[in-house]
Amino acid sequence: MSNNNELALLQELEDKQALREVSTLFARALDRADGPLLASLFADGAQVSIGAFSGPASEFVAGGISPAGLERSFHSVSNEFYQIDGDSARGEIYVIDVATWNTDGGKTDTLIGGRYVDAYSKVGGAWKIARRTFVHEWNMSFPTTTVWDEGLFGMIKLRGTRGKDDPIYTILGGQA
Amino acid sequence: MSTSARIRALADKQAIYDQMCRYIQAVDRCDLELLKSTFHHDGSVIFGIFDGNAHDFCDYDIPFIKDNLVWAYHRIANVVIELDGNRATAESYMLGNAAAALPDGNKINCPDNMRYRDVWEKRDGVWRMWKRDLVMDWNACWAYAGRSDGRFADYRVQGTRGREDLTYRMKLIP
Numbered sequence: 001m002s003n004n005n006e007l008a009l010l011q012e013l014e015d016k017q018a019l020r021e022v023s024t025l026f027a028r029a030l031d032r033a034d035g036p037l038l039a040s041l042f043a044d045g046a047q048v049s050i051g052a053f054s055g056p057a058s059e060f061v062a063g064g065i066s067p068a069g070l071e072r073s074f075h076s077v078s079n080e081f082y083q084i085d086g087d088s089a090r091g092e093i094y095v096i097d098v099a100t101w102n103t104d105g106g107k108t109d110t111l112i113g114g115r116y117v118d119a120y121s122k123v124g125g126a127w128k129i130a131r132r133t134f135v136h137e138w139n140m141s142f143p144t145t146t147v148w149d150e151g152l153f154g155m156i157k158l159r160g161t162r163g164k165d166d167p168i169y170t171i172l173g174g175q176a
Numbered sequence: 177m178s179t180s181a182r183i184r185a186l187a188d189k190q191a192i193y194d195q196m197c198r199y200i201q202a203v204d205r206c207d208l209e210l211l212k213s214t215f216h217h218d219g220s221v222i223f224g225i226f227d228g229n230a231h232d233f234c235d236y237d238i239p240f241i242k243d244n245l246v247w248a249y250h251r252i253a254n255v256v257i258e259l260d261g262n263r264a265t266a267e268s269y270m271l272g273n274a275a276a277a278l279p280d281g282n283k284i285n286c287p288d289n290m291r292y293r294d295v296w297e298k299r300d301g302v303w304r305m306w307k308r309d310l311v312m313d314w315n316a317c318w319a320y321a322g323r324s325d326g327r328f329a330d331y332r333v334q335g336t337r338g339r340e341d342l343t344y345r346m347k348l349i350p
Binding site for chain 1: 186331
């Protein structure tokens with residue numbers, strides 16, 4: 001069908017698509033507190049530096065999904081830039097984490113803007129994170145003004161959760 | 177369309193998307209040479225703050241950003257690219273966030289939602305912008321709500337302008 005040059009282009013497109021899915025699933029794993037999913041995204045010996053944590057990914061998984069006081073989070077990624085070099089790759093991904101925290105005497109919403117700067121390795125045909133560093137750019141804190149049960153927002157019945165009862169896990173009607 | 181042409185169209189769109197990311201890297205890191213590399217030398221822009229030759233715009237824009245914004249952060253979304261051979265038109269949504277210092281020393285936070293309206297051209301195998309115009313759709317001026325205490329003190333790796341940023345050490349930016 002195609003010459004070698006076109007096959008190389010196709011390979012690069014497939015690699016970039018697969019890396020995008022890794023970053024998307026990383027966000028899902030954090031927001032849904034899905035430890036097994038999070039663990040599945042890392043290569044053996046992977047290293048993570050995010051906020052207070054710096055160390056092996058295997059240790060990050062346990063703490064990363066359950067920060068003290070976190071009620072909900074929403075990691076939204078964009079500007080995904082990947083450079084592929086055979087079975088290794090590097091990437092920069094913009095991310096904004098919108099979160100609600102239980103704090104002393106109330107709740108606080110935070111927005112944190114930054115970037116993941118990553119190294120990846122392809123293991124058995126699947127791309128995995130070998131190193132992920134979060135680069136902080138800016139943050140905002142506000143008293144929570146969320147409305148859950150009234151007006152327009154109150155009409156929206158599917159609600160995100162930090163667990164297997166989240167709607168994404170029951171997309172085909174399955175039980176969580 | 178042949179399989180070959182379909183693969184090449186996908187690769188062209190990916191290459192343009194990558195260059196859109198490059199443009200943001202250049203602006204947020206204030207990297208003048210990287211910014212120029214996203215435009216053809218005979219390109220042009222209509223940005224309001226500067227209308228004219230694209231490389232002259234780059235020379236104007238980086239000092240402008242440094243002078244007026246404490247930091248800037250740009251996300252892109254809703255990318256539509258229409259290919260026409262070695263030329264393409266594109267629209268991308270830009271969700272910016274920036275901090276500016278007021279004369280009294282206080283900072284304000286200005287989120288802004290805009291769109292880029294582009295014409296891209298592939299020359300010698302490389303897609304660069306021939307035209308980029310900035311369309312404003314929304315903005316806000318909020319009291320600065322950034323903090324560096326509590327859990328925010330944990331974020332030890334801070335993004336920077338210039339080559340100290342981690343992206344250079346990781347060779348994501350030449």
